[in-house]
Amino acid sequence: MEEFYRISRLPPYVFGIVRDLLIEARRKGEDIIDLGMGNPDLPTPKHVVSKLVEAARNPRNHRYSATRGITNLRLAIANWYRRRYGVDIDPEDEVVVTMGAKEGIGHLVLATISQGEVVFVPNPAYPIHSYSVVIAGGDLRTIPLLPREEFFERLNIAVKTTWPLPKMLIISFPNNPTTEVVEKDFFERTVAFAKEHDMMVVHDLAYADLAFDGYRAPSFLEVPGAKDVGVEFFSMSKSYSMPGWRVGFAAGNKRMINALSRIKSYFDYGVFQPIQIASIIALNEGDADVPEIVEKYRARRDVLCEGLCRLGWEVEKPRATMFVWAKIPEKYAAMGSIEFSKFLLTEAKVATSPGIGFGEFGEGYVRFALVENEHRIKQAVKGIRNLLRPTGRS
Numbered sequence: 001m002e003e004f005y006r007i008s009r010l011p012p013y014v015f016g017i018v019r020d021l022l023i024e025a026r027r028k029g030e031d032i033i034d035l036g037m038g039n040p041d042l043p044t045p046k047h048v049v050s051k052l053v054e055a056a057r058n059p060r061n062h063r064y065s066a067t068r069g070i071t072n073l074r075l076a077i078a079n080w081y082r083r084r085y086g087v088d089i090d091p092e093d094e095v096v097v098t099m100g101a102k103e104g105i106g107h108l109v110l111a112t113i114s115q116g117e118v119v120f121v122p123n124p125a126y127p128i129h130s131y132s133v134v135i136a137g138g139d140l141r142t143i144p145l146l147p148r149e150e151f152f153e154r155l156n157i158a159v160k161t162t163w164p165l166p167k168m169l170i171i172s173f174p175n176n177p178t179t180e181v182v183e184k185d186f187f188e189r190t191v192a193f194a195k196e197h198d199m200m201v202v203h204d205l206a207y208a209d210l211a212f213d214g215y216r217a218p219s220f221l222e223v224p225g226a227k228d229v230g231v232e233f234f235s236m237s238k239s240y241s242m243p244g245w246r247v248g249f250a251a252g253n254k255r256m257i258n259a260l261s262r263i264k265s266y267f268d269y270g271v272f273q274p275i276q277i278a279s280i281i282a283l284n285e286g287d288a289d290v291p292e293i294v295e296k297y298r299a300r301r302d303v304l305c306e307g308l309c310r311l312g313w314e315v316e317k318p319r320a321t322m323f324v325w326a327k328i329p330e331k332y333a334a335m336g337s338i339e340f341s342k343f344l345l346t347e348a349k350v351a352t353s354p355g356i357g358f359g360e361f362g363e364g365y366v367r368f369a370l371v372e373n374e375h376r377i378k379q380a381v382k383g384i385r386n387l388l389r390p391t392g393r394s
Contacts, residue, residue: 009134014357018341022351033380036341036351038176038322038369042241042296045289051281055274065270068261069097069249073276076283077249083287085219093254094227096261099271101206101235101248104260105170106132108202108231111263112256113138118166120158120199122151124177124355124362129170129204141166144361145178152189159197169194172204174217174320177358177367181211181320184218187226194229200256201230206248209239209290211320212298221252231256238322239290240282247271247279297322300370300377307381311388324368325355329388333364341366348383 018036025032055061068074074091081087089095098104109132113119119133123142133140141162143154159166171190173182187203194201203220211217220232231252237243250260270276282289304324305317315326328340335343337354344350344366355365372380 006135006137010131014338015353017338018345018351018354021342021345025345025349030349032345032349032351033372033376033383034351035368035370035372035377035380036353037371039371040238040241040243040322041371041373042293044241044245045282045286047285048240048242048278048282052274052278055277058274061273061277063273065273065276067096067265067268067270069095069270070273070276073097073280073283076280077251080283081219081221081251085222087219087221089221089251090254094257095249095251096257096264097271097276098233098248098250098260098264099246099268100237101204101233102128103246104233104248104250105129105202105204106135107263107267108250108256108260109133109138109168109170110136111259112200113167116164117168118162118164119168119170120155120166121170122172122175123360124358124365125170126172126176126204127358129172130359133170138167142359142361145175145180152193155193165197166199168200168202170202170204172206174207174211174318176207176321177323177353177355177362177365178325179318179321179323181215181217184222187218187220187223190220191223191225191229195225199229200253201226203230203232205232206235207238207321208234210294210297210322212294212301212317213319215319217320227252227254229253231260236279236282239293240286241293242279242282245275245279247275297370300372300374303374303377304368304370304381307378308384311381311385313384313388322370324370325365326368327365331388337363337366344384344387348380348387350380350383 022032074095077095078089078091081089105128113136115137116139118139120141120143121130122145208217220226231250233250235248305315308315313329332340337356341352341354353367355362
C-alpha cells in the first residue's frame with residue numbers, strides 16, 4: 001500500500017530509538033534511570049485531586065462538555081492572567097481550553113495555515129512546534145536559536161530571502177529543549193517584528209513557573225499590542241503537576257482563538273468536565289503549590305549539574321524549565337547525539353533525549369529531564385562517572 005501523504009511528510013521519531021532500547025533493557029531486568037522524556041513525576045496537589053473525585057461523582061459532569069471550555073474555567077484563566085501578569089483577557093472571546101498545549105498548537109496551525117504558507121520556527125525546538133506546520137501542509141523554515149540579537153538578525157534575513165512572505169512565527173520561552181530564557185524586551189521586539197511583517201505569533205509558555213534563582217518568565221501577552229498579532233498557550237502539566245490530565249489553554253488574539261475554537265468543535269467535545277472543574281481549583285487556589293513544585297526541580301537541577309561538573313562535564317545550570325541541555329563531552333562529540341544517548345543508556349544506565357530529535361541545530365547535545373528524585377539523579381551521576389572517569393576531576 002502507498003504511504004499516507006501526511007504521514008510520509010513526518011520523519012521517524014528519533015526519541016523512539018532510545019525509548020525502544022530503554023524498554024528492552026528493562027525487560028531484561030536492568031535498572032535504567034529515565035531522564036529522557038519530560039514526564040513530570042511529582043503528584044498533583046491533593047486539593048486538586050479531591051475536587052476531581054468530587055466532580056466525577058456527579059452524573060451531570062459525565063456528559064459532553066463545551067469545546068471552548070466551561071465558563072467558570074475560562075473566568076479562572078482570565079483571573080489568572082490578571083493576577084499573574086496584569087493582563088486583561090476576555091473570557092468569552094479571547095480564551096479557549098485545550099487538551100494540553102500540544103493539541104492546541106497542532107490544531108491552531110491546522111486552522112490558520114494553508115498549503116505552502118511559510119512559518120518560522122526556531123531550531124532546536126519542541127517537535128510539535130515544527131511538525132504542526134508539516135502536518136498542516138505549511139512550508140517550515142527554521143531559524144537557528146542563537147543569542148537574542150543574532151536571533152532577530154536571522155529573522156530579518158529570513159524575511160528578506162523568503163517567498164511567499166511568512167504567515168506565522170512559533171516561539172517558546174523558557175525554551176524546551178535549550179532552557180533559553182528571555183526578558184520582556186524580547187517580546188516587545190517580537191510584537192514590533194510581527195506587526196511590521198503582518199505575521200501571526202504563537203507563544204508556548206508551558207514552563208512559565210519553573211524558573212529559578214530569582215528569574216521571572218514574562219508573558220508574551222504582557223506587551224502592549226501582543227493580542228493584535230498573537231496568542232499564548234499554557235499547560236497545567238508542569239506548574240501544577242497535572243501532565244496526564246491533558247488540560248491547558250490558549251489566550252489572546254480573538255480571530256486566532258475563534259479559529260482554534262471552531263476547528264476543535266469538529267474534533268472534540270472538550271476536556272472531561274470534572275478535569276475542568278478541578279483545573280479551576282488549581283488556577284484559583286494553587287499559587288501556594290507552585291513554589292514547592294519549583295523548589296523540587298531546582299534541587300534536582302543542582303544535584304545533576306553540580307554532579308556532572310565534578311566529573312569534568314561542564315554544564316550550565318538552567319534558569320528555567322525542568323531540563324538540562326548538555327553539550328556532549330569533547331571525547332564523545334564525534335559519536336553524535338543519537339549514538340551518545342544510546343551509549344549513556346547501555347553503559348551508564350541513564351536515558352536521555354538526543355539533541356538531534358529537536359532539530360539539526362540540536363546535534364551535539366543531549367537533554368536531561370529532571371523527572372527522578374535526587375537520590376536517583378545521584379545514582380545517574382555515579383553511572384556517568386564510570387564513563388568519564390579518565391577525564392574527570394573526581
